[in-house]
Amino acid sequence: MNDLFRGLFSRQPEKVICGDYYYGADADGDQFDEEDRDYWLGGRFGDNWQYKQHENPVHAEVFKEVRRLFSDVSAPFLEIACGPGMGLAPIILGSNPKLGCLATDACSILIRSWREYIDKNLRDFNIGLAQFSVLDIPLADGSFENVTSYIGVSSTRAGREGQIKALKEIHRVLKDGGRFVAIESDGWADVEAVKKVYASWDPPLWKPYGDEPGETWKEMFTKCGFEIESCDKSYYHKWDKSDNEFGEQSERVGIEIGDITTLYVLRKI
Numbered sequence: 001m002n003d004l005f006r007g008l009f010s011r012q013p014e015k016v017i018c019g020d021y022y023y024g025a026d027a028d029g030d031q032f033d034e035e036d037r038d039y040w041l042g043g044r045f046g047d048n049w050q051y052k053q054h055e056n057p058v059h060a061e062v063f064k065e066v067r068r069l070f071s072d073v074s075a076p077f078l079e080i081a082c083g084p085g086m087g088l089a090p091i092i093l094g095s096n097p098k099l100g101c102l103a104t105d106a107c108s109i110l111i112r113s114w115r116e117y118i119d120k121n122l123r124d125f126n127i128g129l130a131q132f133s134v135l136d137i138p139l140a141d142g143s144f145e146n147v148t149s150y151i152g153v154s155s156t157r158a159g160r161e162g163q164i165k166a167l168k169e170i171h172r173v174l175k176d177g178g179r180f181v182a183i184e185s186d187g188w189a190d191v192e193a194v195k196k197v198y199a200s201w202d203p204p205l206w207k208p209y210g211d212e213p214g215e216t217w218k219e220m221f222t223k224c225g226f227e228i229e230s231c232d233k234s235y236y237h238k239w240d241k242s243d244n245e246f247g248e249q250s251e252r253v254g255i256e257i258g259d260i261t262t263l264y265v266l267r268k269i
């Protein structure tokens with residue numbers, strides 16, 4: 001484990017692989033396998049990294065704002081549920097390359113794959129890796145000034161209760177006055193298309209939409225102790241294999257699905 005982060009952990013890992021800490025939380029994350037690893041290392045990780053570094057009209061305004069928010073930050077940040085796209089890290093590190101980043105996800109094969117990729121391709125950056133669930137973060141209270149997420153809280157699998165749990169954990173590991181910068185999903189753009197893809201998924205791995213009326217993000221953020229600094233920038237995000245198995249299924253059956261994502265800048269109060 002990178003010296004920047006070693007002292008922040010509050011429990012011993014179950015395993016240490018290539019210096020990275022693994023907390024055995026695979027059941028909480030996506031069920032990726034060796035085929036996914038080959039796909040990522042065969043080009044997808046590189047494409048994802050490049051994609052977030054270049055201007056794209058769809059999300060140019062949102063990414064520009066993320067870069068602005070981190071332009072004068074010098075303390076390392078924590079990326080949760082980093083996934084195959086590494087969350088906001090490529091956007092932030094593209095313009096602030098010296099910044100330390102602890103990238104984390106519940107899926108161990110994903111973290112092992114990122115380790116392989118980073119060692120070969122991203123050695124100039126200061127990226128630490130750890131495998132744990134955002135529902136149970138093995139870090140001390142007040143460890144970070146900034147936590148980031150790109151569809152990370154939205155990707156958790158335990159419904160609203162899980163999202164609240166994740167937000168409380170993020171709040172706990174932030175320093176007082178610290179910031180949670182998150183691009184999160186505000187819901188499907190076309191629920192009927194999602195239902196069609198779900199009906200074609202055999203066996204379905206999880207239910208990608210909820211019928212239950214629930215609290216809005218703003219209500220959940222406030223309930224978990226955050227003040228909303230801004231949430232006025234949004235864009236449409238089309239799902240595909242790089243998101244997860246459900247995105248992959250939508251590609252398989254040729255039905256486009258996508259959600260509206262919003263940039264939330266939240267302050268721990």
Ligand SMILES: C[S@@+](CC[C@H](N)C(=O)[O-])C[C@H]1O[C@@H](n2cnc3c(N)ncnc32)[C@H](O)[C@@H]1O
Pocket residue numbers: 028029030031080081082083084085086087088104105106107110132133134135149150151152155156157242243244
């Ligand atoms: C769709 S991706 C999220 C997007 C991702 N941040 C990116 O930039 O590609 C979903 C990721 O969330 C992870 N995940 C889901 N539930 C999690 C949890 N409870 N804790 C940590 N990671 C989780 C999955 O393992 C998967 O890698």
